[in-house]
Amino acid sequence: MARPLKKTVSLSAIKHNYHVAKKLHPKSKAFAVVKANAYGHGAVAVAKYLDSTVDAFAVAAIEEALELRKAGVESPIMLLEGVFEAEEWSLCEQYGLWSAVENESQINAFFMANVQIEKLFVKVDIGMHRLGVDPGEAPNLVEQLNHSKRVGEVLLMSHFSCADNLSSNTTSEQLAVFNQVSSLCPEVSASVANSAAVLKWDIPEGGWIRPGIMLYGISPFDGITGEQLGLQVAMKFTSEIISLRVIQKGDKVGYAGSFEAQKEERIATIAVGYGDGYPRNAINGTPVLVNGVVCTLAGRVSMDMITVNVTHVPDITLGSRVELWGDLLPVEEVASLASTIGYELVTRMTSRPKIQYS
Ligand SMILES: Cc1ncc(COP(=O)(O)O)c(C=O)c1O
Incomplete structure (x- = not known):
């Protein structure tokens, strides 16, 4: 006999919630964010189930990506925080991983490594002051990476600090900073939206959205449940x-x-x-x-x-x-x-x- 404690996870609920995100932004592609063991729901099982459904997965770090690759997951996988050590660039190439680049050391290591990466996302700090290059540096960096001919596609990326607060002006202000950078990088796709932005904010269409918590049927907003947002609890x-x-x-x-x-x-x-x-x-x-x-x-x-x-x-x-x-x-x-x-x-x-x- 065993302790009678269990978590039961509905994989079809997670797929349903992914489709909710896609329907809200039909012109955008969507990562399924499965970092932190798919928010406790079991990354390998979730990713294998969604492998033929999603445009790509996103994880925090390379260990999480390699666990999925070793389990047979074939969709593209993106590293949201980029590489932590220079040697990881060759693993990115070997396992077909995409990555954010957000600081000088990651970028220098990329230029030193003789690798070819399918997609790199230049992360711009639009006011959260946690990760990302200064807005003024981003267009030049995009240009340099494109010029290197070692990246299939260079994209812009950012992250909002207050998208879960629907009465704050901060998201509109941060979006304006991002749009200004974007306007200096014509033809470059973008990825800015977490679940809160996917669900409630007017975000640029056509790039990549990054829903995480909503996939699991959980609300990013205080006082509103996932169910009230049309999500299925997983x-x-x-x-x-x-x-x-x-x-x-x-x-x-x-x-x-x-x-x-x-x-x-x-x-x-x-x-x-x-x-x-x-x-x-x-x-x-x-x-x-x-x-x-x-x-x-x-x-x-x-x-x-x-x-x-x-x-x-x-x-x-x-x-x-x-x-x-x-x-x-x-x-x-x-x-x-x-x-x-x-x-x-x-x-x-x-x-x-x-x-x-x-
Ligand atoms: C860069 C980035 N994008 C997307 C997400 C997904 O956010 P959420 O779970 O709020 O949808 C996270 C989660 O922390 C993140 O760090």
Whole structure:
């Protein structure tokens, strides 16, 4: 027997969500962003399933790309952060990888390496100040790379810092900076949009979009769920009740006794904890579905267990089914009660919950 904890991933939901992104921007090609183990959904399984559907995949670093190539994934794969070491350029050539270039050391190493790369994306810093060359340097760099004759196509790329905030002017301002650079690089395609920009901003059409979180049915926006955006939730994180007890008024539950019963209550212990990726800072009152009924976390999250108030749920037994997040309980809602975002909850899950694909 094993702990009854699992994540069930719907691959067809991820494909559906990819098509949602494509339909919003029919003139653009679309990367499927599968970095960080496809945001916790299993990069190899997701990429193999989508291999004949997507225009290309995007990952953070070469290790992630090579894992996919070794599993037989054939679509183009792009390195969003570029190479970390000069030797990686020859692997890019060997495995047909595309790459961002964003700093002098990557660019010098490219010019030193005697390689031919199909597509390079010159990343421009339009105000996030995390990666990218200055806007003023980009047109010259595009020209130099084109002149080298060692790149099949040179493109421009950037990333917004506030696209998830629909009431901020920052995205329009950053887009104006990008458009100015673009206008100095005629005929050069562009890639600027993450999920938030794909879903809600007026972005240049015709280049490459880069949806990540939306592929998994999770919203990039505060207070809006993936489902409300027309997405299908891909991951269901489930477990079971492993112990049950009735406690009396004044009894305390869990480490530090942070939940105190106000009357006689029924408490269920569930096999999941922070050692599996359930957030330790989820507060008392965080929703948990037991037999489909909304219950609430009662007491501190332990490494392997949580305790939940199930007083109002009929027909509870050991083995009753629990949804921690999924299509009936949005991960965004759990995340906000743990002072984080859906992105973090799915990407930081540990290897303990078994994955099943449906
Ligand atoms: C450069 C880049 N593009 C696209 C994405 C996908 O973003 P999202 O998951 O918000 O769609 C990311 C994710 O962090 C990224 O770093």
